[in-house]
Amino acid sequence: MEIRSKEFKERAVFAIHDASLQQALGKARGGFVGKRAQQAAELPEFEALREEAKNRKNAILGHLDHWLERYEAAVTAAGGQVHWARDAAEAREIILGICKRVGARTVTKGKSMVSEEIGLNEALIEHGMEVVETDLGEYIIQLAHEPPSHIIAPAVHKTKDQVSDLFVAAHGGPRKTEVADLVNEARQVLRDKYFRSDVGITGGNYLVAETGSSVIVTNEGNGDLTQTLAKVHIVTSGIERVVPTLDDVTLFLRLLARSATGQETETYTTFSTGPRRAGDPDGPEEYHVVLVDNGRSKMLGGRFREMLRCIRCGACMNHCPVYGSVGGHAYGWVYPGPMGSVLTPLIKGLDNAYDLPNACTLNGRCASVCPVKIPLPDLLRELRHLQHRQELSPAIQRHALTAWRFVATRPKLYRAGEWIAVRLLKALARNGSLRKFPFAEGWTAARDLPAPAGKSFIEQWKSRRGQS
């Protein structure tokens, strides 16, 4: 997928004025937050689980090489095959190679953010294959030729009316307007695709070293139909998703559904271990796992290691006021919201996503709900440091910061400047507020700046103490 994060500001403005988008975001906002809060409140162990998950994942990441090798050996023992891809291009080549070898014409897909990350659909279509997204949300946005706008609810930005229009265009009439009818229509269309599919591609929420299993979690059952009915099952997963044991999977599963959709558990949790066995009446004849690095080993070595704990639940974006206002498409690539604002610059380059770490108010809600306690605001601030040091930030901002440091480290100069500024601003104010402020027109265009009191805090403190 082409990155368009450089257009963040333009896309954000566009999003704020898109009435349909605002309507859809408004409907989504309360639901996720309220349901998650309820689930967290109903499980007394929830906070302890977050702490334990954080610590366990840190321990696993410290031996990531070992667990990947153990996992690979277990997959091989179960008759599956593990492929390693350093970047998106290698991952695409591996998957294309398998699809071509088996003469694939129809490829069905369960939801996989890694497949979006590596731009898989475009590559398969380019080689003449029919690619069918089977998660209802993914199917809707595929018909709309749009990328997902949320990692667990990819079509959250679409209204029911828009879905009705897309279905009429794709399936012919009559136009359905009830949710039940729309879901049923997609069910009928996709059913046929599952049974005709040559290759089924899914993500992998967890890769279990103990058993060589890949795990998917869904509510619809589309991932299961995809991987059971196709002749070949290919799993795409990031290298950081490996965990040692089934007990470890349980630790993360107890947090995932509660944090993501506000459910105690999703409807289906499936462990896949190798291809069809002797005597099995169903299941794929081949089972492949593509392990994708794509910047992750680099994250492991630096100050962004904590990001590798992410379990892709989407709680951070559900609680983000910026995401809630502009939606996922403004972010311009695969991962939106707080986690996307960290991942996008790290995977696609700091200079390709300058605005993302800055489109954050540092309010901290994301970190307060993250099930694995990733300090997202700290990581975003760290990215801003890197941008500053690499001189990617605007020159005027860097000069202003240099000037600020010069003044702020000289108390006498600082106080003199302050003495002038508070009086000047007070004099410029009308009715207690400033309608316009030099260099901050963007801020004052939509709101007034409260005028200062006319004397600094230190001056007031001194004079009041003198009175007592």
Next chain:
Amino acid sequence: MSTARERILRDLHIALKRGPLAAEQRTALDAERPAHIRPAFDEDLIARFVRKFESRSGTVARVATLAEVPEAVEQYRTAKGLPPRAAIGAALAGLAWPQEWAIHHGAAAIDETLALSRAETGVAETGSLMLCSGPESPTTHNFVPDDHVVVLEAAKVVRHFEDAWVVLRQRPGGIPRATNFVSGPSRTADVEQTIQLGAHGPRRVHVILVGG
């Protein structure tokens, strides 16, 4: 030229600021089996399983013995107006199914209406069924038909997922190709966050709880 595998592992070693782990370190890591926090509850296991499963729109009927299962299924079938045919996992082949039914034990076909499975275990913690693939319980039975009826013996219900792993590890042949946890009918909320049952998998999942 080194392979992608070697280069990724080398990059991981660089990131972790060390070389490959020594054999004894690996053995020690493999022996580590940390136990994690489990949600505590006092509720009776069967009562909790039923309560949780029904909370997600699953339905439950109870019978005393396995021999009563075919009659319970027949009641369900007629109540739902389903045709007299079913895909039945080999694990349940030995039961006395009604003569007039057309039954088979293979994979579910695209027009399959009803499938019957025997659960390996049920997890009380979340009210989830654990189904293990194989001729005894083909995976397609869990996902293709509109109606899925699952036979669960009350004695097989365990407390936590960790207890299900014990069952799985002790199983002859170990972990099956597909281990499916099913916690109710298929659902989606992808159109305006409105919950709709029967997205792609079964529209109804009915448990016949035996004994207890």
